[in-house]
Amino acid sequence: MIELFSADTPNGKKIGIMLEEIGFEYRVTNVDLGKGEQFEEKFRNISPFSKIPVIIDHENNNEAIFESGAILMYLGERSNKFYDKENRNKINQWLMAQMGYVGPIIGQHHQFHHYNPGKSKFGEERYFKISKSIYKDLDERLSQSKYLAGENYSIADIATWPWIARHEWHDIGLKNFQNLTRWYLDIAKREGVIKGYNFMKKGEPIPLP
Numbered sequence: 001m002i003e004l005f006s007a008d009t010p011n012g013k014k015i016g017i018m019l020e021e022i023g024f025e026y027r028v029t030n031v032d033l034g035k036g037e038q039f040e041e042k043f044r045n046i047s048p049f050s051k052i053p054v055i056i057d058h059e060n061n062n063e064a065i066f067e068s069g070a071i072l073m074y075l076g077e078r079s080n081k082f083y084d085k086e087n088r089n090k091i092n093q094w095l096m097a098q099m100g101y102v103g104p105i106i107g108q109h110h111q112f113h114h115y116n117p118g119k120s121k122f123g124e125e126r127y128f129k130i131s132k133s134i135y136k137d138l139d140e141r142l143s144q145s146k147y148l149a150g151e152n153y154s155i156a157d158i159a160t161w162p163w164i165a166r167h168e169w170h171d172i173g174l175k176n177f178q179n180l181t182r183w184y185l186d187i188a189k190r191e192g193v194i195k196g197y198n199f200m201k202k203g204e205p206i207p208l209p
Contacts, residue, residue, distance in 0.1 A: 002026040002075075005043065006053035007033045008200045010103065010162035011068040015053045016199025018072055018158050021192035022079035028199060069099040072155040082154045094148040094156035098163070102138075105130050106163050106170070114169045132172050135180060138164075142179035146186075153187070161187050165197065168207050175209040184209070 002024050006012035019026045031037050031052050038050040046064040047054045055071050057063045057078075065071045072095065076083025083091060109131040112123035138160070141148060148156045164184055167174040174181055187193055188206045198204050 001058045003029055003056045003058060004053060004199070005029045005031050005046070005055070006199075007031050008202065008204075009052065010107075010166060011051075012053045013162040013165070013197055013199065014068050014159050015055065015071055015075075017162070017193050017196030018075050018082070018155065020196035020199070021158065021190070022075060022081050024075070024079065030200070067099075069095055069159060072159055076155050082158065084152060084154070087150055087152065087154070091149040091154045091156050094154075095159050098156065098159040102134055102160055103163055105134060106166070110166070110169055113171065128170075128172075131170055135170075135172050135174070135177050138183075139177040139180040142183045147183065157183075157187060161193070162197070165207060167209065181209050 002019060004012075004015055004019065004026055006015065006028060007030065016028075031043060033052070037043060038047070038052060043054075044050055046056065047066045049066070051066065053068055053071065054064060054066045055074075057065070057074075060078075065074050073083065105127060108123070109127035112120055112127050117124065138148075145151060147153050148160060161184065164174065164180065165188075167184075174184065185208075188208070194206065197206055
């Protein structure tokens with residue numbers, strides 16, 4: 001049994017999707033970010049930076065894993081799915097690109113453009129511009145291969161897809177990017193993605209372009 005500590009965010013959805021895709025039994029423990037539960041000592045014992053998501057693998061000596069990229073790597077190795085050894089170097093590169101660039105930049109775009117519009121013209125313009133560049137870069141990559149790390153679906157796609165799933169917040173226009181849209185819709189049809197996107201059981205439909 002995997003216990004997933006999370007809130008309903010793109011990083012949380014990554015792990016919900018992965019757990020559904022690999023078919024592992026899991027339960028969700030909600031961490032209420034609005035109430036500051038991520039800062040409580042009990043949670044900080046498993047997440048030293050007070051960040052979600054975290055998993056505890058109760059079938060593996062109660063191993064606790066924090067950071068969503070590390071969790072995906074752990075589950076990929078544990079299940080032997082979506083983390084092919086022969087293509088691991090390429091998968092790791094695209095996974096780290098999501099962790100270090102795509103997620104943080106689009107996350108800042110959410111803060112300035114969606115949550116706090118009008119508070120910083122510089123912040124809004126800066127992160128809109130870079131987020132649009134990310135769309136272009138991903139679209140270019142996906143003109144060359146079916147998935148981010150090559151011809152096979154991997155944890156790099158699972159990591160990146162939930163951030164693009166908030167395309168309605170971005171006001172960039174997903175449908176203007178043909179290859180990115182094709183990739184997004186192909187993944188959106190997967191049963192594990194549909195279930196994992198709704199891992200908090202809120203009945204959320206996947207936003208279409």
